Amino acid sequence: MSEQESWRELRDRRMAEPGAVEAYEAARLAYELGKTIRAMRETRGWSQSDLARAAGMTQSAVARFEAGGTVPTLPVIERLASALDADVEVRLTPRAPAA
Numbered sequence: 001m002s003e004q005e006s007w008r009e010l011r012d013r014r015m016a017e018p019g020a021v022e023a024y025e026a027a028r029l030a031y032e033l034g035k036t037i038r039a040m041r042e043t044r045g046w047s048q049s050d051l052a053r054a055a056g057m058t059q060s061a062v063a064r065f066e067a068g069g070t071v072p073t074l075p076v077i078e079r080l081a082s083a084l085d086a087d088v089e090v091r092l093t094p095r096a097p098a099a
Contacts, residue, residue: 031068033077038066040084054083 014020041051041062048062055062056079064070065080072080074088081088 026071027068030071033072034066034068037062037080037084040086041066044084051080051083055079 015024037051041048044050046054047059048066049059051057052059052062057076062080065072065076074090078088
């Protein structure tokens with residue numbers, strides 16, 4: 001980044017690269033899922049270790065998941081949901097009416 005290039009210009013340039021939008025969306029989704037799992041865990045008064053034990057995972061895996069550091073697979077989401085006595089719902093919602 002040159003001194004003349006702003007962070008906004010850098011972001012716009014990077015987001016124009018192939019696959020950038022998809023990677024950004026995957027990271028956003030991972031973050032949102034992690035935030036939801038953390039909130040559910042904290043509501044129960046559980047530590048990350050408690051959740052890890054209940055889900056058959058390691059504490060560090062739970063920490064990475066909650067931080068949005070990994071894009072989770074459906075089996076991992078199902079294990080966490082089961083440990084938290086929650087259901088997993090996957091929906092596809094059309095963005096615009098079909099023509």
